Amino acid sequence: MKPADAQDLPSVALLGIPLEYGAGARGTLMGPAALRTAGLPQALAGLGYGVTDHGDIAAPDYALTADLQPLAERCRNVAEVAAWTRVIHDRAYEVLQSDGLPIFMGGDHSLSMGSVSAVARRCREQDRDLVVLWVDAHSDFNTPETTPSGNMHGMSVAFLCGDPSLAPLLGGRSFPPVPTSRVHLFGIRSIDAQEREAIHAHGLGCSDMRAIDEFGVSVLMRQFLEGLDPERTHLHVSLDVDFLDPHIAPGVGTTVPGGATYREAHLVMELLHDSGLVGSVDLVELNPFLDERGKSALLMADLASSLLGRSILLRREVGTRRPSLKPNGSNFMGVVG
Ligand SMILES: NC(=[NH2+])NCCC[C@H](N)C(=O)O
Ligand SMILES: [Mn+2]
Secondary structure: OOOOHHOOOOOOEEEEOOOOOOOOOHHHHHHHHHHHHOHHHHHHHHHHOOEEEEEOOOOOOOOOOOOHHHHHHOOOOOOHHHHHHHHHHHHHHHHOOOEEEEEEEEEEOHHHHHHHHHHHHHHHHHEEEEEEEOOOOEOOOOOOOOOOOOHHHHHHHHHHHOOOOHOOOOOOOOOOOHHHHHEEEEEEEEHHHHHHHHHHHHEEEEHHHHHHHHHHHHHHHHHHHHHOOOOOOOEEEEHHHHHHHOOOOOOOOOOOOOOHHHHHHHHHHHHHHHHHEEEEEEOOOOOHOOOOOOHHHHHHHHHHHHOOOOOOOOHHHHHHHHHHHHHOOOOOOOOOO
C-alpha cells in the first residue's frame, strides 16, 4: 500500500476473531466487542476511510483428530486452536481478496497463525515480500517441544516461520513460511530460555526493550523501515496489548512490567504509517475481563488510529516523508539478550 493522501484514502476491512483458546487466561473472546465499543470503526471512518465490518468469525466445531494427536500432550486446547486457525485462515484469505486494509481484531495471539498465513498466501500470489513486525512483550517463538506453559499463543511466530511440528494446525492448507529474516520482534522483554536460543539460531531481527531504552523507538523503527524494499514490501503489523506498559494497558492476561509508554507506542504507530508500507494488522490479546473501565480497549483503538494515519502534527508533511535517519553503523538490531 502506498502512503495515503487525503483524496486517495483506501478502505479498511475489520474482522472480529473472538478466540481465547490459545491463551492461559480466558476473556480475549470479548476483545472484538470491546474494540468496537471503544469506537474503532467510527475512529477510522473519521479519518476518511471507508470501513467495512465483516463481523465476528463464528466458533468452529472441533475434534482431536489423528493429525493433531501428537501435539495434544504439549499444546493446550490444540483441537480448538487448530479448528480456529483453519477458519481464520479461510476467512482472512477471503477478506484479503476484497478491497481494503484488513484489521484482524482478536482474540488471543494464536489467531495470527490463521491471519498471517493467509496474508503470506496472498502475498505470494501478488508477488509481494511479506515482512512481519511483531510488536509484543513476548517473542512467541516457542514450539510444542520448548513451551513451558503449553499455551499456543506463545507459538505463533514459530508456526509462521514454518516449524514442522505445528504444520498440522492448518489441516492441509499450505502457505509460504515467512523467512526468519523477514520477521522483526519489537518491544520484547520476556523470552523463555530455549526460545532465546532458537531466536539466536534462526537469526530473527529484534529490538528488545533494552535496545528501546538505549536508542529509543524512533531510531530503531527508522532503521527497521530503512531495511525494507518500498516497492515489494507488504508489512504486516501484529500488535499485542502486552507491548504496552501494564499501567496504561492492564487489560491483558500476560502483562510484563517495563512496557512501552503512551507516546512511545503512538510514535511507533506514526512512523509505521509514514512508511506507507503497512498492508495488514492484528490487534490481539485484549482481555476486557481484566481491563479497567475500557482503558486498554480505548488505547488500542487509539493506536490503530495512529497506525492508520491520525496525526498530532501541525504540519502534515513533517510526518509523511520517508524515514531517513541512519544510526551510525552499529548493529544493535539483531541482538537478543
Ligand atoms: N502472546 C502472548 N501473550 N504470549 C505469551 C507467551 C508467554 C510464554 N513465552 C509462553 O510460551 O507461554
Ligand atoms: Mn503475543
